[in-house]
Amino acid sequence: MRRLPSLTALRFFEESARHMSFNKSAAALCVTPGAVSRQIRLLEDALGAKLFDRDHKGIRLTRHGAELLACLSQAFDSIERVTRSLSTAQRGARRRLTVSAPPTFATRWLSPRLGSLMDAVPDIDLSVRTDATDDRQCCIRFGYEARADHRSELLFIERHVLVGAMKFAGQSVEALLERLPALHVLHNDTRLTLWPNWLDAAGLPRAFGENGIEFSTLDQAIHAARAGSGLAVVDRNMIADELHDGSLVLLSAVESAGPYGYWLDIAAEYAGSDCVLAFGEWLRGEGGDIWRVGSLA
CATH class of the missing domain: 1.10.10.10 (Winged helix-like DNA-binding domain superfamily/Winged helix DNA-binding domain)
Structure with missing residues (x-):
């Protein structure tokens, strides 16, 4: 080998x-x-x-x-x-691959890597959807358990960290939490438990995260945090570029995991498709050491 x-x-x-x-x-x-x-x-x-x-x-x-x-x-x-x-x-042998993914994942993780995907699987015509389209061959899903009616593979569990704009770097976390709003993310019209989970891990009162501003997507909360509108507890896998360029900074070393993660779901009729298998292989290779892979039948 x-x-x-x-x-x-x-x-x-x-x-x-x-x-x-x-x-x-x-x-x-x-x-x-x-x-x-x-x-x-x-x-x-x-x-x-x-x-x-x-x-x-x-x-x-x-x-x-x-x-x-x-x-x-x-x-x-x-x-x-x-x-x-x-x-x-083989110019006439191109295949269409339709993938659905959550908006934030599609925007912040998948889209910047499409050049790599086209290099790895050059003979596909890709369609990326953020809605639950009926003609999709596979789905990247935000959830906490496998789908019983699909071949579900856990890609990675979220890793939550407290972040804010650069101007807040070096300041007391408790002082920041007392004066700035918490930026919350909704899932199915209910707040995700990002804040209470992180506050528990940090040994801080849950009251710090009770009020604040709610957003429909994680991407919206990230943009608000970059603008200095408040503090956000977000998945660090989705803010690698912001942490690299300094538009967001880690305000604490505390990190909490899960319970949600990202899953690759493949319906049984597409499990043997060459382009679906190639896409899955690319996903695992591209994710590198952030993936916590576990295949679940």
């Missing part, structure tokens, strides 16, 4: 090295600069070698980075030639 680093990370490295810019490579890959930076760090950690020197002027390849780029460029050129010829021969 081959022992290779993440192919996604190698692809991001090669694109960044050709452009000599994380921002330009992010645009070419249809992802965020934060996503590119994370993949480069993962690759450097896996190799145990620094690939770029970074300073206020930008990035430059190290000796190790230049060696890797020369090898990767030849390898990717060869792969591109072969796959292009195969794709041309």
Whole structure:
């Protein structure tokens, strides 16, 4: 069995090295600069070698980075030639994959990674829906248990942290909780238990989270928190870019888990579909170490 680093990370490295810019490579890959930076760090950690020197002027390849780029460029050129010829021969064999996902997951996790998906599964025409469409082949669902009538796979459990705008960094958490509103998220018209669960984990009174502002989606609460309108308890998997660029900051090291998570649900009639299986494989590979995978029949 081959022992290779993440192919996604190698692809991001090669694109960044050709452009000599994380921002330009992010645009070419249809992802965020934060996503590119994370993949480069993962690759450097896996190799145990620094690939770029970074300073206020930008990035430059190290000796190790230049060696890797020369090898990767030849390898990717060869792969591109072969796959292009195969794709041309099979041009009429494209398949449509319809996936439904919660709005926040679709916007904040899935959409920035679609470039990677198209690279991994280039012969699909993808349709992403945020409603429960009847023609979907698989569904990414926010919930706390498997669906008995589907093949349900737990992707990851939410990891809740307290966040706020940068201007609140370093201030007393209790003082902030006393003067700022709690930003709540509704699910089926009922508040999720994010606040009481986090306050319990932090050993703080639940009264801090009783009042505040309610939102229909997590994405709305995140935007309000970025604007300094209040404090939010949110899934850190959905705010990686904000934490990276500093538009949101962790106000406490306390983290609470669950009980909700994200599930991949596949109806029995689509369980053997090539494009559905390829999508599931891509999901597991793209998620890396945040997934807590557990297949449930």
